[in-house]
Amino acid sequence: MKEYAYFLGCITPNRYPGIEAATIKVLNKFGIETRDIEGASCCPAPGVFGSFDLRTWLLIAARNVMLAEKKGLDIVTTCNGCYGSLQEADHILKERPELKDWVNENFKEEGLEYKGNIKVKHILEVLYDDIGINKLKEAVVSPINAKIGAHYGCHFLKPSLVRGHGNPERPTILDELIEATGAESVDYKDKLMCCGAGGGLRAKELGYSLTFTKQKLANMKEKGIEGVIDTCAFCHLQMDRGQIEIKEKFGEEYNLPVLFITQLIGLSLGFSTKELGLDKHSIPMTEKFIR
Amino acid sequence: MSLKDEIEECGEILGKDTVDSFLVCMQCGKCTGSCPSGRITSYRTRRIINRLQAGDRSVLSDPDLWMCTTCYTCYERCPREVRITDIIRAVRNIAAREGYMSEPHRATASFVIKTGHGVPINDETKKLRKELGLPEVPPTTHKYPEALESIRKIVKKTNFDKMVGFDWDTMSLEKREKK
Incomplete structure (x- = not known):
């Protein structure tokens, strides 16, 4: 039986716990268990905290990695930001012995030591590599019949030099996972564009930040897309709650349901809309996503 | 200290060669052309790099510096492998x-x-967590006060608290004049 330390971060447990519930349910269904990382904190966000003070960013991120190391478990994340910070910090500490020593010096009195013996994974990798497309397809009991816009976000794929998931201009992993549920992943203009939330833009410049989102939603609508599937809790908040903010700020309505990838897979496995927290989203689910 | 030295010092965690790479920029503009923020704001990635090359410290107070969402598109496409997003950070x-x-x-x-x-x-989220069968408070610093203490120790050690202007007596931000 495979086990992962589930790094929750902030937005998953504190705004969209449906993502947390769906992820645990889906992984359990395939015999994968998740364990708590007691006392974990904000990752902290790579584009925001990394922009304020990289040393503080590295120490806090390293602490989160060390807590999972102590359990001897690889980490799974459900947010590109969390994945971005923890995977990058882990990468830096594996490459730079002097920084590893500096981190360990700082946590000596707390009894924490960075060893570099676990992996930081994104939920997409666990779904694709540990479970696999074939097993996911075989387990579908309630196929999704909808046109989907895949939103990859940024920090799962980039910087490719650090992430190591291949060419970030032509990924297929999310499209393949979407299509395993029976849905159709439809190509749309600027598919790989950022949602607009990262780097502190959402906090500082909400109008500009939502303009990114608005462009993406309009591009999806133009192709007849009926739902957005994302891989990041922060993108998720921006695309879902962002539609309410777009309506208030710009008077434009898109009404596109937004689902996290494990919520979509959860529906295909027979879990109900309510069990996956989808009934509590800002944008109501349409009948295609109601079970 | 020159701007270049300061960039090296602040970006040390990311590597000197990484943050120094702005020096080899040839001003082709592929970054600006790739930038989703540049489509809708006055943020021009190429110009920022150009000003860094010139040692122009006005970049530091320019609000455009904060228009980047760290999407890394420019970083990936740069033909000179200038690690733009890391430099911006x-x-x-x-x-x-x-x-x-x-x-x-x-x-x-x-x-x-x-x-x-x-x-x-x-x-609201606590309630929703309960409905979903999850613990009302997640097993994070929210649940473990000693873990929160550990985070506070870090920000004190790095003087992050002072940089942000956090007042430990009132547990809130000090008032600051807009700069």
Whole structure:
């Protein structure tokens, strides 16, 4: 039986716990268990905290990695930001012995030591590599019949030099996972564009930040897309709650349901809309996503 | 200290060669052409790099510096392998040190100092967590006070608390004049 330390971060447990519930349910269904990382904190966000003070960013991120190391478990994340910070910090500490020593010096009195013996994974990798497309397809009991816009976000794929998931201009992993549920992943203009939330833009410049989102939603609508599937809790908040903010700020309505990838897979496995927290989203689910 | 030295110092965590790479920029403009923020704001990636090359410190107080969402598109496409997004983060570190941190960003930082989370929990989510069969309070710094203490120790050690202007007596941000 495979086990992962589930790094929750902030937005998953504190705004969209449906993502947390769906992820645990889906992984359990395939015999994968998740364990708590007691006392974990904000990752902290790579584009925001990394922009304020990289040393503080590295120490806090390293602490989160060390807590999972102590359990001897690889980490799974459900947010590109969390994945971005923890995977990058882990990468830096594996490459730079002097920084590893500096981190360990700082946590000596707390009894924490960075060893570099676990992996930081994104939920997409666990779904694709540990479970696999074939097993996911075989387990579908309630196929999704909808046109989907895949939103990859940024920090799962980039910087490719650090992430190591291949060419970030032509990924297929999310499209393949979407299509395993029976849905159709439809190509749309600027598919790989950022949602607009990262780097502190959402906090500082909400109008500009939502303009990114608005462009993406309009591009999806133009192709007849009926739902957005994302891989990041922060993108998720921006695309879902962002539609309410777009309506208030710009008077434009898109009404596109937004689902996290494990919520979509959860529906295909027979879990109900309510069990996956989808009934509590800002944008109501349409009948295609109601079970 | 020259701007280049400061970028190296602030970006040390990312590697000197990484943040130094702005020196080899040939000003082709592929970064600006790739930038989703540049489509809708006055942020021009190529210009920022150009000003860094010239040692122009006005970049530090330019609000455009904060228009990048760190999407890494420019970084991936740069034909000279200039690690643009990392450079932007390092330069923002200098700007933050010099007091050019916006109020919303100071607030985000203060949430982490106060709760361990950039986005802390609220009552509505607690209720929803319960409905979903999850523990009402997640097993994070929200549940473990000693873990929060550990985060606070870090921000004190790095003087992050002072940089942000966090007042431990009132557990809130000091008032700051807009710079």
